[in-house]
Amino acid sequence: MSGDGAVQNPHGEEVVPAGAQPLDVIAVRQGAFGVSGSGDTSGFGGLVSTITMPAAATRPYGSWFDAAADELDLALSERGIPMSSAVEKVVVHRGELTFHVRREHLVPFVTTLRDEPALRFEFCSSVSGVHYPVDTDRELHSVYHFLSITHRRRVRVEVSAPDADPHIPSIVAVYPTANWHERETWDFFGIVFDGHPSLTRIQMPDDWPGHPQRKDYPLGGIPVEYKGATIPPPDERRSYR
Amino acid sequence: MADNVTYEDDSAAAENVDYEDDVAFESAEDVGPDPYADSYDTQGGRVFTVSGQDWDTIQAPPEGTNENIVVNMGPQHPSAHGVLRLILELDGETVRQCRPAIGYLHTGIEKNLEFRSWVQGTTFVTRMDYVAPLFNEAAYCLAVEKLLGITDDIPERATIIRVILMEFNRISSHLVALATGGLELGALTAMIFGFREREAVLDIFEMITGLRMNHAYIRPGGVAQDLPDGAEQKILETVALLRKRFPDTTNMLVDNVIWMGRTVGVGYLDLAGCMALGTTGPTLRATGLPHDLRRLEPYCGYETYDFDIPTRDTCDAYGRFLIRLDEMQESLRIVEQAVSRLRPGPVMVADKKIAWPAQLALGGDGLGNSLDHIRHIMGESMEALIHHFKLVTEGFRVPAGQAYVAIESPKGELGCHAVSDGGTRPYRVHFRDPSFVNLQAVPAMAEGGMLSDLIASLASIDPVMGGVDR
Secondary structure, X not given: OOOXXXXXXXXOOEOOOOOOOOXXXXXXXXXXXXXXXXXXXXXXOOOEEEEEOOOOOOOOOOOOHHHHHHHHHHXXXXXXXXXXXXXXXXXEEOOEEEEEEOHHHHHHHHHHHHHOOOOOOOEEEEEEEEEOOOOOOOOEEEEEEEEEOOOOEXXXXXXXXXXXXXXXXXXXXXXXXXXXXXXXXXXXXOOEEEOOXXXXXXXXXXXXXXXXXXXXXXXXXXXXXXXXXXXXXXXXXXOEO | OOOOEEEOOOOOOOEEEEEXXXXXXXXXXXXXXXXXOOEEEXXXXXXXXXXXXXXXXXXXXXXXXXXXXXXXXXXXOOOOOOOOEEEEEEEOOEEEEEEEEOOXXXXXXXXXXXXXXXXXXXXXXXXXXXXXXXXXHHHHHHHHHHHHOOHHHOOHHHHHHHXXXXXXXXXXXXXXXXXXXXXXXXXXXXXXXXXXXXXXXXXXXXXXXXXXXXXXXXXXXXXXXXXXOOHHHHHHHHHHHHHHHHHHHHHHHOOOHHHHHHHOOOOOOOHHHHHHHOOOOHXXXXXXXXXXXXXHOOOOOHHHOOOOOOOOOOOOHHHHHHHHHHHHHHHHHHHHHHHHHOOOOOOEOOOXXXXXXXXXXXXXOEXXXXXXXXXXXXXXXXXXXXXXHHHHHHOOOOOOEEEEEEEEEOOEEEEEEEEEOOXXXXXXXXXXXXXXXXXXXXHHHHOOOEHXXXXXXXXXXXXXXXXXXX
């Protein structure tokens, strides 16, 4: 179903050639029907499929993406940061451009996005966290969406941090609007935004333990008993995935 | 002795007093019989608690004392526009500091989405910004459709119905903004008029979607149900009715001296402030920038409609009010154009692996399952039954990836960031709700102004707490 020319196997998953860049593995599934937690009588239980996010794009990216990437390359070099060290990979998927940026270069990177006249992403739309427990050492992602009203463009910047060291620099100094967004991402995912003026919980109560939108956050659930059986919480129920 | 004596409380309606001077106060033991009103020492000084009706027990500070009062406004307050808590430091009636505290309506919608199928997601997202539910549904569905790669396959008729509903919803949301904003500023007739007009719009929603709010009508792939018979006629009648009634509000408020006194020059936020704080919607357009996502990056065919983007350059609450009035007129224009384009056709994508298998049908006992469809799956085709069962219980799979779709909701940029892991459920859905972001601008608008102007500023950005807290 992908329109990006990636090779797919009959299950719709993308097949990656050997030697390609490492991908964000986000799930490993068994069987053919997506059912887990029940006896498999179909014989398809041995099938293992690895779900990955869209692969890194190669030039040309298409649309305005190439010109913008060139400008970015130039502007970053002027600031003494080679593009190759700041950007892990560039993904073009569904007509959207994503820069995966190494966290130590995030602040100069977004400053360049904002200030460079040819880029001029003057508006930070959104910051949201995503938790990929299977993506080892890159479990926590912080995803930024920028809008250039000048050039009518959007770009996504994705930064990852390992669970063991959940620190990402704050961009509040560059985009003050990120203040509440980063507080929310801290609240729900436990990503610590270094340099944030007051990184406190925003949605959950101040004394709440844990970060509820992480995938490993226990859901709890009310044990409804009927003739000795109980209903487990939604994440432990048998379900199609 | 330089004790800062703070009177603190934990009930919503009472106030904290912070006297920064050498003052000897009555001891807390005299405060009264209230078991919750005791005192304790903190690093900042001795804290006394008052819980109402016991202010007389506190001795007035001497002349010349800095007498800042910390007021805890909300989370239950009639003019706080919802369950919003504002922590205000007041010097007389001047707001020195303002800190909005949110989260009182947090219901974990984004987390809930991860345990339901993609189609069921609309039922959740419609409850976020409950004053503009159809925009939530549209943003979510456009994001899911982008991930599925079926954006261009959505039937024309479904897109037009979406546009009609969204524009009507823009009107009803702006009417609520005017009505509750008027209520908060004491213009009760504006409230009566606003809700009266909104009722006409909600009747349209009820006729088309079956519900006045929480519709779950826009679905991935199209809409849940075709327009009922006579809908076009009713829509045009309502457009005419609203055209006739809008001048009531306009005539009453636009040149009204009291209304202008409360809103002109109040809640100032210029373009630089809006850009830095991420503020969008009428607040941004009141700075003179014609920024509207329907024009900037059109979706749902908005590039083919003829409409204007009202702007003002006053940067104040009055400008935002005028923009809302103008936008309602523009929405009526769009609705008329959309209705004239309606042609018979499907309202759900043709791909049977995504489209909901059946529409509801009107039977003798009301709207319910389509008897033809039931006959088909129960009596004629085993395969159709299997297909129905799989699609309804398991749902469709969405290819792995992520998409961000932003649409122009009545409050500003409503963004939906949807992430799929290739499964039958969303892996993560995040809503960039405009109210959430715009609320950050309240301190910038209110600090240094009067307390009564804070209310006008807050009303002028029209936050809906269901969207802020999600």
